[in-house]
Amino acid sequence: MQILENKNLLLVAVAVGALVMGGGGILIGRSMVGPDTAPPAATPAEAEEDGHVEGLIAMDEARAKGAGIVTETIEAGGLGAEILAQGVVAPTPEGEAVLTARADGAIIRIHRRLGDVVRAGDTVAVIESRDAAALASERSAARARLALARSTHTREKKLFDARITARQDLEAAAAALAEAEAEARRAQSAAATAKLSGDGRTLAVTSLISGRITRSDAKLGSHVLAGTELFRVADPGRIEVHASVPAADARRLRPGDTATLELADGETVKAVVRSATPSLDPESRTATIILVPGGVAGLTPGQGLRVRIKPRGAAASSLIALPEEAVQTVEGREVVFVRTAKGFQATAVVSGKRGGGRIEIVDGVAPGAVIATRGAFLLKAEIGKGEAEH
Numbered sequence: 001m002q003i004l005e006n007k008n009l010l011l012v013a014v015a016v017g018a019l020v021m022g023g024g025g026i027l028i029g030r031s032m033v034g035p036d037t038a039p040p041a042a043t044p045a046e047a048e049e050d051g052h053v054e055g056l057i058a059m060d061e062a063r064a065k066g067a068g069i070v071t072e073t074i075e076a077g078g079l080g081a082e083i084l085a086q087g088v089v090a091p092t093p094e095g096e097a098v099l100t101a102r103a104d105g106a107i108i109r110i111h112r113r114l115g116d117v118v119r120a121g122d123t124v125a126v127i128e129s130r131d132a133a134a135l136a137s138e139r140s141a142a143r144a145r146l147a148l149a150r151s152t153h154t155r156e157k158k159l160f161d162a163r164i165t166a167r168q169d170l171e172a173a174a175a176a177l178a179e180a181e182a183e184a185r186r187a188q189s190a191a192a193t194a195k196l197s198g199d200g201r202t203l204a205v206t207s208l209i210s211g212r213i214t215r216s217d218a219k220l221g222s223h224v225l226a227g228t229e230l231f232r233v234a235d236p237g238r239i240e241v242h243a244s245v246p247a248a249d250a251r252r253l254r255p256g257d258t259a260t261l262e263l264a265d266g267e268t269v270k271a272v273v274r275s276a277t278p279s280l281d282p283e284s285r286t287a288t289i290i291l292v293p294g295g296v297a298g299l300t301p302g303q304g305l306r307v308r309i310k311p312r313g314a315a316a317s318s319l320i321a322l323p324e325e326a327v328q329t330v331e332g333r334e335v336v337f338v339r340t341a342k343g344f345q346a347t348a349v350v351s352g353k354r355g356g357g358r359i360e361i362v363d364g365v366a367p368g369a370v371i372a373t374r375g376a377f378l379l380k381a382e383i384g385k386g387e388a389e390h
Helices: 003-033 044-050 061-066 130-161 167-193 376-389
Strands: 057-059 072-073 083-091 096-100 104-109 123-128 202-206 209-217 229-234 240-246 258-262 268-276 285-292 304-310 319-322 328-329 335-338 344-347 351-353 358-363 368-374
Touching: 057 376, 096 202, 096 209, 123 229, 123 335, 130 167, 130 202, 240 268, 240 304, 258 285, 285 304, 328 376, 335 376, 344 376, 368 376
Parallel strands: none
Antiparallel strands: 057 344, 072 368, 083 240, 083 304, 096 229, 104 123, 123 202, 209 229, 240 285, 258 268, 258 304, 268 285, 319 358, 328 335, 335 344, 335 368, 351 358
């Protein structure tokens, strides 16, 4: 009986010991992976194997362009380092020509229409004018007088060489010849300037430069006065941008300062400051800054756009200014989409001041990175789709 009781006590002790050890094991396990300890993150290799990279939107250049996504290379400088202004594209002084009537008359032929391409010297219209007859008559009379003066000078020279006439007769003939030559040149120049036709009945209206006809006021059969504007021709390759800048900002600018032209479709064009007007506009009290664009693609005379000019004397800054549409909010964080070899990578940033449609970036990206500006919201939508599918 005593042996049986001892055996039962031994079994109870073993059971209690096992329970204690088990409890201790549970406590030990909980102390290694507590409730505040996150599971180990997947390595980049595991993420690649899983086929999902956090914040990456796979998109090649062709697809991005087709979706209307526009990119911009980040440059150093905050909002204070830029001068924002409104500008308009205009032809250069030698990039536009006004074609006028050289004399009174009626338009009898029109060879070019609005929008047509012309070359320098091409005849655009023809005018029938009484002045043409007068010019032709003067030219013919001058030529006849010149022929007579040459004949007289030749005869007088022969007589002088034969010692028949005096030297003063030869000198008088030479002076008459010089006068006749000058008159013939004047008459010929007047006829050429008026573009007198060969038959002496009409005057041609010719283009002074190569380009396209941007304005046409000529009407077939209409009578026009000398000096009336009939056509306007512009060369699309000779353009500049006129930006209106407050006087205080204009004093900070110098020739050679860089600028960025913002087009309506989100594209940007680099430009350089050429000069500034010496006086202010009496109405707007602004100075006009002349900018030379680095290219003419997307620019048309009369087109309005926004200009960002960076004075070279501006204080150095570690801040970056971006278009507001480039910064999107994803899961409560502000991000920009940086262009990579595989697509666009959502990158968290810290923003600062805002103004004029621009936003300062304090931290998160560095100058030289290429980011999405217009269409960044499409990339934000792609992130949401990718996360849902994943």
